[in-house]
Amino acid sequence: MNDDHDLDWYRAQWNELVDVLAVEDSDAVVSEVRRLRKQAEALSVQREVLVEAGVENPEKALRMIENMADQLEELYAERDHPDLPVKPEEETNGTSG
Structure with a gap:
């Protein structure tokens, strides 16, 4: 003081x-x-x-969480609809070669 x-x-x-x-x-x-x-x-x-x-910053942590949430959503969709064909990631992104 x-x-x-x-x-x-x-x-x-x-x-x-x-x-x-x-x-x-x-x-x-x-x-x-x-x-x-x-x-x-x-x-x-x-x-x-x-x-x-x-993880040094909160923005990176949020991106990681969002990516994990997206992956979980895809997994649940595959689990709930096993009759639908699953495409490899390269084909869905248009990067196959």
Whole structure:
């Protein structure tokens, strides 16, 4: 804490904090800060899990999840309709040779 600031500075900071947190009283500020701290801790744990999985950013994780969901959808469609012919991936993408 910086002792160079006067009471007006601290009041201004408090008012800005109340505005940023969109709360109306001091009790709500404390509970909102605690909620945000808990959320930040959870995000930190999730980030560690992603890094351990070799995923550096959330966008890459989302792409991986979307790809897995697409693959599962295709597998379920094949399972539900075994009578339909299954084409190799190269043929469905038009890259066969």
